[in-house]
Amino acid sequence: MSGPIGRGIRHVISRSLAVLAICASATLLGLPAAQAAKDNVVIGMGIEPAGLDPTVAAPAAIGQITWQNVFEGLTRINEDGKVEPQLATDWTISDDGRTYTFHLTSGVSFHNGVAFDSSTAKFTLDRARGENSTNPQKQFFSVIDSIETPDPSTLVLKLSKPAGNLLYWLGWPASVMVEPSSANTDKTAPVGTGPFKLGEWRQGDRLTLVRNDAYWNADDKPALSSATFRFISDPQAQAAAVKNGDVDAFPEFGAPELFQAFEGDPDLKTAVGNTELKVVAGMNLRKPPFNDARVRQALMMGIDRRMVIDGAWSGYGQPIGSHYTPNDPGYVDTTGVHPYDPARAKALLAEAGYGSGLSFSIKTPQMTYATRSAEILxxxxxxxGVTLNIVPTEFPATWIDQVFQKHDFDMTIVAHAEPMDISIYARDNYYFGYANPDFKSTIAQAEATTDETERLSLYGKAQTMLAEDVPALYLFVMPKLGVWNAKLSGLWTNEPIPSNDLTDVRWQD
Incomplete structure (x- = not known):
């Protein structure tokens, strides 16, 4: 890139990195990480959730605290992204793929002493699929036609059509089992079946989980007596907290430009893992100019994905061309469908009637990756010839209200954390406003088939559709940059689903 504007872009990036490097040199001159008590741990997080019930709200931070720690599901997803039994020990599927019979784990109780059985599982799923449900993945449960409970340890789901992803969906945070009498208060006082229960929540500062000594799974009782999540949004403060031992781990470290400074430190372990965090700049297709595919395609061709990754996330990340990650089964590389081509972008904008210029705003959450990416965009x-006005927008409350619910935006930027969630583009009135009957039909076919090869082929077709239509600017997949005390083990390197599973976390001598 040449010319005064190109030099301006490089200046924006170099100035940003220079300032961060200066801050890093001042920040990282701290003391060696202090060793925490052997049976508790302090975990750093960049975002504090507004609530603690993953069955009523979508933000990933909820699951990163409560999934597998407080709440559990019929199935679970392991670190490799595979489905495993949990509150269901096993299951059978009818030949037509429309009846699932689950055999439930015996001897399981919620934190309040209420027994878990088929009636509580039925309550949970009926609540999730009910007319008044606010479950963020409600559409997953819409395929359930009826639920039978022939005995306390048997749950039978009758489906309206086959659902090849059902067992996977049941392992998500949105599918965890809840206890009927406490379900309405789980947002602030969560009651689950997990190995930890809520101790104290000092909003704006920290949240502590304490070990559930009555936990049902004797083979997986945690070594930790407690775990405290500290909420630190500022990247420099995150780095200082790690280096000074104020936190024992930052499983998702928010300052990639400082990450290399931790490498080689004998007191710390660093890990770069896979995630499902797809950074996309979604557009509101309900209104001009975004209802014109030529404009969307032009904007995509005006973006150098590698420059975004270098400038926003210090080179960590992988470009994507649709709403799918390279670590997901059936991934198709679509980054070449609308490659970086400024000349072609200008020509398409002119063809669409915007040859003299175009101006709109982008509502940008406060997360570091979002603000930096928006500046590079x-x-x-x-x-x-496009003027992009950056509008800082508090996440999650304001963003969910204005963008997700009221659709009051031109463009926005956010990392979608759910695994293989390409089907969101098939949802009616989702925040993008994307309405493509062919895409919707393709997703429906993919979700209904039980043939793995056919399903992945259909997902490949869906990826190509999104790459061509560009309902969002597909930018990059964020890696999981983890840093923690070298004596701490059991934290996940990869994040196939938003989580901080503490079950196997322990201190080593």
Whole structure:
């Protein structure tokens, strides 16, 4: 890239990294990490959730605290992204794929002493699929036609059509089992079947989980007596907290430009893992100019994904061309469908009637990756005649209200954390406003088939559709940059689903 604007972009990036490097040199001159008590751990998080019930709200931070720690499901997803039994020991599927019979784990109680059985499982799923449900994945449960409980240890799901992903969906945070009498208060006082229960929540500061000594699974009782999650949004403060031992681990470290400074430190372990965090700049297709595919395609061709990754996330990350990650089965590389081509972008904008320029806003959450990415997008799009106005937008409350619910936005940027969630583009009135009957039909076929090869082929077709239609600017997959005390073991390197599973976390001598 040449010319004064190109130099301006490089100046934005280099100035940002220079400032961060100066801060890093001042910040990282701390003391060696202090060793925490052997039976408790302090975990750092960049975002504090507004509530603690993953069955009524979508933000990933909820699951990162409560999934597998407080709440459990009929199935679970392990670190390799595979489905495993949990509160269901096993299951059978009818030949037509429409009847699932689950055999439930015996001797399981919720934290309040209420027994878990088929009636509580039925309550949970009926609540999730009910008319008044606010479950973020409600559509997963819509395929359930009826639920039978022939005895306390048997649950039978009758489906309206086959659902090849059902067992996978049942392992998500949105599918965890809840106790009927406490379900309405789980947002602030969660009651689950997990190995930990809520101790104290000092909102704006920290949340502590304490070991559930009555935990049903004798083989998986945690070594930790407690775990405290500290909420630290500022990247420099995150780095200082790790280096000074104020936190024992930051499983998702939010300052990639400081990450290399931890490598080689004998007191710390660093890990770069896979995630499902797809950074996309979604557009509101309900209104001009985004209802014109030529505009969307032009904007995509005005973006150099590698420059976004370098400038926003210090080179960590992998470009994507649709709403799918390279670590997901059936991935198709679609980054070449609308590659970086400023000249072609300008020509398409002119063809769409915007040859003299275009201006709109992007509502940007406060997360570091979002603010930095928006600044790079702003500079890149200026080169093709587009003025991008950045509007800081508090996440999650304001963003969910304005963007997700009221659709009051032009463009926004966020990392979608759910695994293989390409089907969100088939949802009616989802925040993008994307309505493509062919795409919707393709997703429906993929979800209904029990043939793995056919399902992945259909997902490949769906990826290509999104890459061509560009309902969002597909930017990159964020890696999981983890840093923690070298004596701490059991934290996940990869994140196939938003989580901080503490079951196997322990201190080593």
């Amino acid at each position: 702003q500079a890149l799009l200026a080169e093709v």
